[in-house]
């Protein structure tokens with residue numbers, strides 16, 4: 001079978017690996033210049049900073065088995081455990097996505113723009129070409145997925161799931177800007193701040209790079225404002241943690257669809273009567289212990305949808 005996957009984030013990569021392992025042909029279509037999606041790391045000067053997922057946790061057996069293997073390969077390690085382990089990728093979260101996607105066929109810089117079904121095949125029009133597959137998996141955040149599926153009928157409840165944005169400020173310091181004992185502070189912060197991370201203390205870089213994650217309400221309230229003003233306000237809030245240490249450079253990352261505010265309680269969705277499947281972090285397996293979208297829900301969704309697509 002020839003399978004197309006829109007989106008080379010964690011769920012798309014995991015699904016692709018699984019179907020390839022079972023002898024099918026897979027192509028991923030990814031609009032960005034790299035795989036990983038929200039497993040995102042930015043190069044800044046001589047260093048790098050995570051600006052998507054900060055760490056991941058493990059609750060289920062499926063991810064647990066795989067993580068033990070990743071630890072043995074030296075791809076991930078425990079950052080801190082308080083009270084349960086927070087895993088990070090040793091070279092930044094994006095490097096883990098690249099390692100997992102190694103060997104897969106990925107069409108980068110290619111945006112899927114329209115989806116149709118013709119004579120039982122799925123036809124995808126992208127901004128580069130037209131591609132045809134026996135089955136299609138779409139793993140983009142739901143609002144983007146549903147735009148692609150405007151001509152298809154999907155359950156109304158799926159269209160009602162909403163996402164919150166997140167701003168992340170990235171700051172390069174000229175001198176030490178230690179953040180707590182492990183490089184993370186996520187309590188007793190000024191209103192608006194969610195997490196402040198020092199990427200050097202986290203162990204992914206040698207330079208003093210701090211990632212500042214703003215909470216949902218703040219990000220929503222500031223979403224319409226200019227980047228410069230937003231970054232300035234994040235810097236002001238950061239000073240409540242770092243004091244007056246001097247900043248050499250700063251950047252802003254704007255995630256329109258960072259986290260879903262609600263979830264779908266099935267690990268994937270199959271469009272009635274069509275060879276089209278939806279997966280991603282918003283699709284949780286039944287009885288999910290956390291009930292939240294996260295690294296693990298994207299991973300588990302990828303595994304489940306792969307099994308369904310190849311049967």
Ligand SMILES: Cc1cc2nc3c(=O)[nH]c(=O)nc-3n(C[C@H](O)[C@H](O)[C@H](O)COP(=O)(O)OP(=O)(O)OC[C@H]3O[C@@H](n4cnc5c(N)ncnc54)[C@H](O)[C@@H]3O)c2cc1C
Pocket residue numbers: 006007008009010011012029030031032035036037038039051052053054055056057110111112113139140141144166168213255257258259279280281282293294295296298
């Ligand atoms: C700021 C932030 C902090 C987070 N922190 C944590 C954390 O600490 N712990 C944790 O467990 N999780 C965290 N998460 C969530 C975690 O990153 C996600 O749950 C997970 O990475 C989602 O993977 P996914 O494959 O479902 O989606 P994505 O990673 O979003 O992948 C979807 C892919 O589809 C691509 N795409 C979209 N539209 C198209 C199109 N039309 N054509 C082609 N490609 C397209 C996108 O570019 C993207 O690469 C965080 C997320 C953000 C944004």
